Amino acid sequence: MKEGIRLSKDFYTRDVLEVAPDLPGKILVIKLEDGSFKRFKITEVEAYRGSEDRACHAFRGRTPRTEIMYHEGGRLYIYFIYGMYWMLNIVTGDNNIPQAVLIRGVDGYPGPGKLTKSLGIDKSFYGEDLVLSEKIWVEDTGSVHTVKVGPRIGIDYAGEYWKSRPWRYYL
Numbered sequence: 001m002k003e004g005i006r007l008s009k010d011f012y013t014r015d016v017l018e019v020a021p022d023l024p025g026k027i028l029v030i031k032l033e034d035g036s037f038k039r040f041k042i043t044e045v046e047a048y049r050g051s052e053d054r055a056c057h058a059f060r061g062r063t064p065r066t067e068i069m070y071h072e073g074g075r076l077y078i079y080f081i082y083g084m085y086w087m088l089n090i091v092t093g094d095n096n097i098p099q100a101v102l103i104r105g106v107d108g109y110p111g112p113g114k115l116t117k118s119l120g121i122d123k124s125f126y127g128e129d130l131v132l133s134e135k136i137w138v139e140d141t142g143s144v145h146t147v148k149v150g151p152r153i154g155i156d157y158a159g160e161y162w163k164s165r166p167w168r169y170y171l
Contacts, residue, residue, distance in 0.1 A: 001027065001039040004139030009131050012073030016092040016099035019073070020047035021169045023090070023138070025145035028106055030119050031135040040106035040119075042138070044170035046152045048089075050098050053165075055158035058098030068127050069098035076136070078126040085113030086122050090130065090138075104153070105170070145171055 004027050012019060028040045048056035057066045057079070068077050069091055077089040077100045089100040102112060109115035116122070121136075130137045150168045 001041070002141050003039075004141035007130065007138045007140060009072070009074050012090065012092055012130065013094060014073070014092065016047045016049050016101060017167070019090070019092040020045050020101045020167065021147050021149070023101060023103075024147045024169050024171045025143055027139040027141060028103070029137050029139055030121070033120065038119075039139070040108065040115075041171075042103060042106050043110070044103075044105035044168070046102045046104055047167040047169075048100050048102065049167070050093075053158075054162040055152060055155040056098070056100075062098075066098060069100055070096050071127075073099075074129060074131050076125050076128045076130065078121065078123055080123070081113075086116040086125075087112050088116050088121050088125070104168070147171065 023042050023045045026042050028042055029037055031037055050056060051058050053059055058069050062070055068075050072095050073092040075091045077091050079087050081087060088103045091100050093099045104112050106115050109118050128136055147169050149166045151164050152168050155163045
């Protein structure tokens with residue numbers, strides 16, 4: 001896969017509803033255990049928009065788990081669910097405005113749990129800075145993609161309004 005240009009801090013420090021639709025088609029680069037790098041096209045993401053969004057972890061306030069969401073965009077928010085999967089999220093926006101984009105799929109790995117398990121993403125990635133990291137980042141190859149929009153998945157608990165927000169973006 002073609003190498004691209006690493007995304008800058010400016011890309012991530014925008015509102016989540018600007019960053020999320022711009023991520024499908026970008027390239028997730030990760031350093032493997034053997035020291036090599038692998039590139040994956042991001043195919044699906046979901047936006048979670050701060051303390052007003054009932055589906056966002058920040059809705060319940062600032063906690064040790066969500067602390068990184070209150071930092072400036074470009075960091076990774078990683079959390080564990082169902083006792084078996086790590087979820088990969090990219091923090092967006094400015095300090096003290098908790099927003100993040102869940103990476104739901106990359107080429108070859110549909111589903112957020114499958115991709116983190118297959119790529120070896122775990123708690124050690126929590127807080128990683130995508131702008132400076134030597135083990136994970138996102139690139140832009142300049143490719144143009146048609147991005148589709150739909151409701152987020154698996155958040156019935158948040159209520160009809162929040163689960164029907166068209167904040168899922170995919171190729």
